[in-house]
Amino acid sequence: MDLQEERRRLLDPEDREEDPTGLMSEQEAYMSKVKNKNLYLASFVSVLGPMSFGFVLGYSSPAIPELSSIDDPRLRLDDVQASWFGSIVTVGAALGGLLGGWLVEKIGRKLSLMFCSLPFVFGFTIIIAAQNVWMLHVGRVLTGVASGITSLVVPLYISEMAHERVRGLLGSCVQLMVVLGIMGVYLAGLFVDWHWLAICSSVPPTLLVLLMVFMPETPRFLLSQGKRREAEEALRFLRGPEAPVEWECARIEEACDEQGSSFQMSDLKDPGVYKPLMIAISLMIFQQMTGINAIMFYAENIFEQAHFKESDLASVIVGLIQVVFTAVAALIMDKAGRKVLLIISGVAMAISTTAFGVYFYLMSEKTEAQGDLSWLALASTAVFIAGFALGWGPIPWLIMSEVFPVKVRGFASAVCVLTNWSMAFIVTKTFQDMMNLLTSAGTFWLFASFCTANIVFTAVFVPETKGKTLEQIEATFRGTSGP
Known part of the structure; x- marks a missing residue:
């Protein structure tokens, strides 16, 4: 079904009764039938990734003073090691950005999000089980890689799911969850030691991988892969049962066809x-x-x-x-x-x-x-x-x-x-x-x-x-x- 046919079908007799002047545009008529509940749910699940990222960024602030004065000489950080413990995350994140760019094209946005939770959890697990400073640094690099993947995939996932009326709100929630994660780890650091802080930091990525199973892939990625039926199902989940999602699907498909493969x-x-x-x-x-x-x-x-x-x-x-x-x-x-x-x-x-x-x-x-x-x-x-x-x-x-x-x-x-x-x-x-x-x-x-x-x-x-x-x-x- 082409875009023109979808446009003709969009304003059904019920819509024309509500808009007898005919001034309502196709887009406004479509948006009037959209429900955002599931869109907000999918966005909330995905931003558990940025929250995990915030925990990683904030973790070094309360952990470094403890690790610099710890009794165990194998784990005690000197000034140089403490500097690297804080900054090596950025090196891992740069690598994660490159890996994320490859992943989103090969396995899609949803699976990339689920994948990025693994280095988060593995990284914090290595920090918890660390027997020497090198294990601490390896754990930080792994959580950095996960942060880099997250900082790429989550904004894409949300922007490709959201419609234009709430895309700014939901897209800004990425940074909001990062700073909430940072503040959360600062607050937790007032009450627990670096071991328990790492355990707490593993909770958001664990929830992410468990809940993401029930969320859809983005319609735009599915259409770019030629999966029209799956894209319509994803849109129906995100826009609600009353929205004529075939119209939006045809509009996106037309843009994908113009771009090439x-x-x-x-x-x-x-x-x-x-x-x-x-x-x-x-x-x-x-x-x-x-x-x-x-x-x-x-x-x-x-x-x-x-x-x-x-x-x-x-x-x-x-x-x-x-x-x-x-x-x-x-x-x-x-x-x-x-x-x-x-x-x-x-x-x-x-x-x-x-x-x-x-x-x-x-x-x-x-x-x-x-x-x-x-x-x-x-x-x-x-x-x-x-x-x-x-x-x-x-x-x-x-x-x-x-x-x-x-x-x-x-x-x-x-x-x-x-x-x-x-x-x-x-x-x-x-x-x-x-x-x-x-x-x-x-x-x-x-x-x-x-x-x-x-x-x-x-x-x-x-x-x-x-x-x-x-x-x-x-x-x-x-x-x-x-x-």
């Missing part, structure tokens, strides 16, 4: 491929160059200077700010739009990193002002973290999941994830060198200049994807009108 390197000459790829890669680079890792690195010291003696509590406060503003971003994403939030986020971070530079400059010039200026550092930290959570935290991942055609989604997303984690590793490892070369003030003013560049880049190059189907977004880059 499989990705070739020659496709990189296509403006519908290279334009979104360059934008998404740039977003990943700019995200890491905002200075987010530097701010997180300094957070505990800043809170201590502001008379927060409990550094663990400081970490929880930082996590709480991230959760609140990431949740705000998720709630307003489909109303405010991606560009507006990126620009607001960039402005907040540019102001706060500039203020950080001023703080460090004044501290170096007049040490007795330390007590008087602690409020400036505290306020700058809060504004920066809130600004990052509102835009530059969740949106680059959301846009990555929206802008690529189906046939290049695995390859292009792998390039983006590799770029993001490689930049995270480079910035983290060179941060101290930058501080020595440029001074603390100069380093944060450099971050401020990148935040300003973020604003300009967003205003000029980043398209607004709010309210558009994935096929309409693709048509925008190709310069054609979407279905």
